[in-house]
Amino acid sequence: YRMISFILLLCRFFTIAICVTDQYVLDDKVGLGRVFDGIGGLSGGGATSRLLVNYAEPYRSQILDYLFKPNFGASLHILKVEIGGDAQTTDGTEPSHMHYENDENFFRGYEWWLMKEAKKRNPNITLIGLPWAFPGWVGHGKNWPYDYPDITATYVVSWIIGAKQYHDLDINYVGIWNERNFDSKYIKLLRYTLDKSGLESVRIIASDNLWEPISLFMLLDQELRRAVDVIGAHYPGTTTVLEALKTQKKLWSSEDYSTFNNEVGGGCWARILNQNYVNGLMTATISWNLVASYYGELPFGRDGLMTAQEPWSGSYVVESPIWISAHTTQFTQPGWTYLQTVGHLAHGGSYVALTNGKGDLTVVIETMVCSALFAIDPLIVVSTYVLLGDLRAKLDGYKDTQRPTFFEKLSPLKLSDGSFTLNLGEDEVYTLTSLTSGLKGSFPDPPPSAPFPTxxxxxxxxxxxxxxxxxxxxxxxxxxxxxxxxxxxxxxxxxxxxxxxxxxxxxxxxxxxxxxxxxxxxxxxxxxxxxxxxxxxxxxxxxxxxxxxxxxxxxxxxxxxxxxxxxxxxxxxxxxxxxxxxxxxxxxxxxxxxxxxxxxxxxxxxxxxxxxxxxxxxxxxxxxxxxxxxxxxxxxx
Incomplete structure (x- = not known):
């Protein structure tokens, strides 16, 4: 402490500034990278949207707009939900559609409603279902769903069929068992049961845990490799493993973030969204959780992209991660492709570039740091980006900082001989894009926060x-x-x-x-x-x-x-x-x-x-x- 205090005292008398010039090349002629699959949020994994359904209008619809409406807020591409299993899964229980073996009810819970509301706002949104728990009858009294894989597969597939039959929802992907051991026999049987039920288009994600051992098993088992479409890892730390890359499957961070949603949390989310691809070639990232809509004193309070935990007052807060998400989601879509020329900034941070193959370009740059140990002026990096190949578009700019100037639109960049220059400071996010559709959506302020009625x-x-x-x-x-x-x-x-x-x-x-x-x-x-x-x-x-x-x-x-x-x-x-x-x-x-x-x-x-x-x-x-x-x-x- 003495040394830090001494350095802080020195900083009152001396201004320390570092100015560095770097150059980076963005080029689509050297080949393209992987296809982008989207940014999403996870509802469930513990009843995390529990209080959202109790909000009165118009506040409930406003929250949903901030999450899902294109070109408005987070504008999410993916919604992942828990397939309720009647058990505690972090912050509460979510009801199963089959409490008992002879019982089916596809109107229990709020995930059906949430998926429909998301689809209403974004018809192209990707929907994913994943079990955390199962009703006791599935395991025949044992705490293990794989002893009777045919029963477990039929139970999961019935949820997918019910989503379509009763709610006109097409589930695009389904998982195995959240953060628990997988069973190769069960995965193959799930694929067989899906196909037999006419659900060939539903893809399988495995194993929603670690990169290994699922990727190693897939390399050794050709049938398993055919059954799994996406390798999904949780909290991968932006890196992958060689075995996962060798499978040549899509790699997703199928659960990530889990961070308090203040400005520091927003900075973490910014790093994750860029560096999951730069370091690990992950083409989708899904936040746990979608919205912090559960009692704040429960575990992991305020770990959502925004906060909505007071339906009795109508109060909610649009937090920093909403606008960090917008830097990517409002200017890309699933199906866009990463350039090969992505990477790290020489003095901290990262940049990615994506194109739709029609001449449009979006570049997202982040300079987020974990913390500043010394009270000095930020590092200033004068970065020049050179556009080669077919990338000659006019670029608009959007900026985010740790100060409350989230998602600020900048003046159009001037290109000089196919290049542009930015002055980058610490804890900033820039999006440079040829698209003109971005918008910082807003509503009148919601009601003030108030305690639960006495x-x-x-x-x-x-x-x-x-x-x-x-x-x-x-x-x-x-x-x-x-x-x-x-x-x-x-x-x-x-x-x-x-x-x-x-x-x-x-x-x-x-x-x-x-x-x-x-x-x-x-x-x-x-x-x-x-x-x-x-x-x-x-x-x-x-x-x-x-x-x-x-x-x-x-x-x-x-x-x-x-x-x-x-x-x-x-x-x-x-x-x-x-x-x-x-x-x-x-x-x-x-x-x-x-x-x-x-x-x-x-x-x-x-x-x-x-x-x-x-x-x-x-x-x-x-x-x-x-x-x-x-x-x-x-x-x-």
Whole structure:
């Protein structure tokens, strides 16, 4: 620290500037590189779009426009979605289209809706589906989907068929099992099942994990090599391996980024988008995640291209990565081709150039650095780019910096004898293009940010719900869906029902109990009430909870105040989700004291609460069992 402080002091008296001149050649006559497949975002991999569907109009459509509308915002070319498997996959669970073997429902969840909205804005968008988890019946009770590969393949293909039959969605690519071991036999059988179902056009990505060993297996197995169309790696660090290159398959970074979406995160995204091709010849890059639309205190908060986590207020934020994406997506399209003449800048950064083969050219230059250790003037690089071959187009310029001047349109560049010169500083992105279609889209400012309402009620009385999930509930283990009681419903015709009855083939460490959280993580003093119905007569159990402090992949270790009642008439109060061994109502929590009532009668009063001091409200069940909830209410102080 002393040395750094000393250097900073010196910088107050001396201006340090470095000026360097470099020259780079852009030439299509020396041959072209690989065909560009696009830039995309990933919805799911943990219920990451969960809160988006609850936004009121016009704000929901505005968010979708920033993500998908061509020549407006991120203008994404690819949308990848989770094929829901009823299990925790990072920030929540996504429902399967087949909870049970004899059950099909292609209207569960919000991914169908999201794909249709993306397609509405960009009819040419590429759609990809990938499983993270599977319903328990697929694995026949084992945490492994490959013991019965025919069942698993049929299950995945049914999702693709349902997308077309019920939503007119053509799925272009399908994956195997996210970031888990692959099985060559299963991949070949999936290809066979697709073809037999008339889905020859659906391509297979494998293995959504590492470059190896899938690329090595493909080199040794000709049938496997024919079955796999794209080798997809996750977080490849912009590099590939020789074995993957030898397969001569498309190489994609099929999940990348996972970075806080401030300006520094935007800079990381800029480096990734350029250097994935420069270093690794990857022709598509997909961000995890598409939009940070889940409670911010869940794992990886604000790791999306933009932030939309307040449907109750309508507030959202168009973050830096939206405009970083636009530097590539608004001035290229899948089918364009990289030039061979791409590479690194001599003093840090990179440049890529793409053409559509019709005389148009787009050049994207980034000079992003990880951090500046010393307070000196930025490195200034005077770079000259020489255009050879058929590249003689007039070029418009767009600029991004770490300061809030995102996606700023510049004056047209003047070409002199087929060359142009730029002054580049650190942490900048430039796009130079012959296209004139770019636009920095905008809407009036959304409403200001506001906390979750302190008084909240839901009786679930929705005859035709637009989605199967109740607003603002975020399922962390299990799946809670709208339900209609058709036989002897009494006053509870419409309820919220936990529907998963068998532990899924998991991706993360699901809890042994099902749980859905809601509200403000900062809540301390609150009253939670709910009507409940246990459908498991002898061994059932449900809970309501307050100050729940964990979700996502950590939900198994969640603490809070959990008020349990069981079908045998007993009750229990615990400090963590998994603390009861064997064996509502109203829960009132004030400071370090809590009181519980059942049907208006106090069961316990002023119990001392050890902690935590704040957290969400929640509902759930003792195990994977059927149970219904109605007239849920929270009042916080």
């Amino acid at each position: 008084t909240y009620k839901d009786d679930f009385n929705v005859a035709n719900p637009p989605f199967t999930e109740a607003p603002d509930f975020a399922d962390q283990t299990g799946v809670f869906e709208y339900h209609i009681n058709l036989t002897d419903p009494g006053p509870h015709v419409f309820t919220l029902r936990q529907v998963v009855t068998q532990r899924p083939v998991t991706w993360a460490t699901d809890a042994d109990q099902t749980i859905s959280v809601i509200g403000n993580y900062k809540w301390e003093n609150l009253t939670v009430s709910c009507d409940v119905f246990m459908e498991t007569v002898k061994t059932g159990g449900v809970f309501i909870a307050a100050r729940v402090d964990k979700g996502g992949q950590s939900v198994r270790n969640a603490k809070g105040l959990f008020y349990w009642i069981f079908s045998d008439g007993s009750y229990k109060v615990t400090n963590d989700l998994a603390s009861f061994s064997e064996a509502p109502s109203l829960l009132l929590l004030q400071g370090q004291y809590a009181t519980g009532l059942l049907n208006g009668y106090p069961l316990w009063k002023n119990a001392v609460v050890l902690g935590p001091k704040n957290g969400w409200a929640a509902i759930g069940t003792k195990s994977f069992e059927l149970a219904q909830f109605d007239n849920f209410a929270v009042k916080a102080e």
